[in-house]
Amino acid sequence: MIQGALRRFGYMLLGVGIVLPISPARADTPPGILVVVQAMDDLVSLDPAEGFELSSEQLFGSIYQRLVQADPADPATLQPVLAASWAAGDNGRSLTFTLRAGATFANGDPVRADDVIYSLSRAVKLNRSPAFILNELGWTADNIDAQLVSVDATHVRISWPAPVSPEFALHILTTTVASIVDKREVLAHQQDGDQGNRWLKTHSAGSGPFRIRRYVSREALVLDANPSSPGVAPRIKTLIIRNIADAATRRLLLEVGDADIARDLGPDQFTALKGKPNIRIAQFPSATVCYLLFNTTDRSNPALANPAFWQAARWLVDYRGLAEDLLQGQFSVHQAFLADGFPGALDDTPYHFDPARAKAVLAKAGLDHDIDLTLDVFNEEPFIDIAQSLKSSFAQAGIHLHLRIEAGAEVYARLRSRTYQAAWLYWIPDYFDAHSTASAFASNPEQGSHTLAWRAGWSIPELSAETQQAVMSSDPAERLRLYRDIQRKVQSDSPFVIALQQRSQLAMRSNVRGYRQGLDADMVYYDQVTK
């Protein structure tokens, strides 16, 4: 009884906490310093040849530069950054870059052809997580040295053995793993032949608009502006990224004025922040798409390999309910594998929640009995909430989903060994070219890499050939046509149910101006921010 009374007293206190208005900001962050609060516990490495987590990807754009990069205003257009210009070779398998005159690293060292060659070959030879992106060009530790040639101090010829077009190669060179590092500085910090990897995990040797002053593992990253950065002039002096694990605390810091930008807030935090003075909520498109995947090789449940089952599942996702009610605008309904904003993406949404139709499809295929399935889900929000919604919507057609909520590493281990039945997953393109996503969803080559289609056990020799044809084509219009066709086929008949596309939201103080963000994780731009 006493416990009950105490609980009631607690609720009363909670009421007081909510009603008491938070007073206007006590003080803003110091001038010239931008404080960003976000969850940064995932950060493994700040070495561009190694880091491949969301947090590090979001930072590499501020610390390092590539020869070519996506135009922040229009990511489908490439602009020269450390290169001044480029020309494709006659054989269609090489590019010659002219380096930008007078470009220097943050420490004053000039950017030379030698640095470009060293950076690319270092990333391939270190062979860490993101190296597979460079492997798309056919580069391996054994052949890379022969592919990179210094024509003179300001010209580099880059060739590749894989049958892909120069356009495709340029997109590969825009990825963060192709960042150019200062060879002299990196080698000066080499230990036991590690190519400076240990040092670069927490230090920087780049030419981007910011350089690392101090990194305190799991706590904060402090960056200083690099006024000599080629092509950009950062407008703030210092950028502090603080790791604040709790979303409610992040919101509090922003409201009080101890932070300028808060990332990774939940729907409830945005609802609470809406309409507050001095706070602005910004929304950016994101290339992340969420989908259901079925394992057709699972022998205990033959329905999983039946195309009628896949078809029924498309009518059993409550797309609008998920996007608008549950996730309150943090996701939108999207039913093709290429995210909206990618050239060639399909934006129609032919499927909606219709359990009666799903039942009819199942009955026609003789599947009108109860079906039990295990659905693997990451132990993170919003995935757990989404899985709960799927569980109730699928139950309406007699499909009973049993949720197995696990750490990401466990879910991926099951996918790779194909010991799962169904999984709710998300996909982030590795580079800004349709092939990154198409080769995962619509390619399952024999004895090839274990793509998403392989994980589904989906045998598609013709579609795989079409995907290969699309990447080899050097005609942009033909590529777009092929990718639309491939998306249509995956959308209508595959063990994938693509359902949602993420919208990235963040909250900032209303005096913060000039923040830009693009579709891909690495397209986060702090350089033009003022406050």
Next chain:
Amino acid sequence: MTMATQRLSTLFFRHAAPATLLRIAATSVLSLALTLAGLLAVTFAMSALSPIDPALQQVGDHASAATYAQARHALDLDAPLPERFVHYLDRLCHGDLGVSTATGQPVLGELREVFPATFELSTIALLLSAMAGVGLALLSARWPGSWIDSVIRIISLLGSSVPIFWLGLVALALFYAHWHWAGGPGRLDDAYEYTIDMPTGLVLVDSWHSGMPGAFPSAVKHMLLPVLLLASYVLGSIARLTRTALLGELHQEYVTLARAKGAGSSWILLHHVLPNCAGPMLTVIALAYTNLLQGAVLTETVFARPGLGRYLTNALFYGDVPAILGATLVLGIAFILINGTTDMLVRLLDPRQR
């Protein structure tokens, strides 16, 4: 030997012959060693039988087969199990707890950063709650059933029954955001947070020695709320259990005798009953300490302070096996040491326990 140390040694070692002392110490050390060996075997089994693939964890899902194989080799996962156990013990003896798959940093270095933070916060909270808890228990036992007893009961129940993360957020909203009485999340104000060096990892010590005049007050300001919250969290159990022990002792015959000899109630409570309750009190306080060391997770998360609890929770969420093992080992050793020391002290204090 001063009077004070003489009295202290009499308190601890009365009736204990040197041979007995030696036996107690030897049994304690042996039991510590055995428990530690068991802990090592269990932590290794955990790592070997875990369904999590550390190599996959490290390189990510999109990495190529060659990258994956390279990581497996680097993590010693391609060796047979017994060989891996030997390597594990060997590395452990050399102080190598492996590399965290989630952060890429050596686990030992990370623990060296987070453990002092937890140690500092928990120890201060424990001292505070032990003093307040025993004080409240004495008041309760002096006037059992009175209004004082009832008020103390409500205070102690409140501390242990209101969810600490909620209390933390409300405390931040009121004392930091609204009234500005206390520091906000983090260990120091932004001006000091990333500029002062932390050689000991104890923010009070390091800010004191930093030479920056405002650093120490800033550390104290930021420590106020989390310490008070943690203290209130264990205050209840210390006060309630100590009160029960004191009341139990008050019914003993020697208390009646003392009363018959004309001693006052407060005198009896402080000079006769309290020393005799030292055993149960020590046990309760040691339990509270272990609770604080592992249970500060939510406080550390809400107040954005580094700490062992948050480190272990993160490691569990990411399936980061080396970090889980390292943190478990440190916690295990801390538990063993706290329990062992308490056992030894209780036996020394109470001849009936020998």
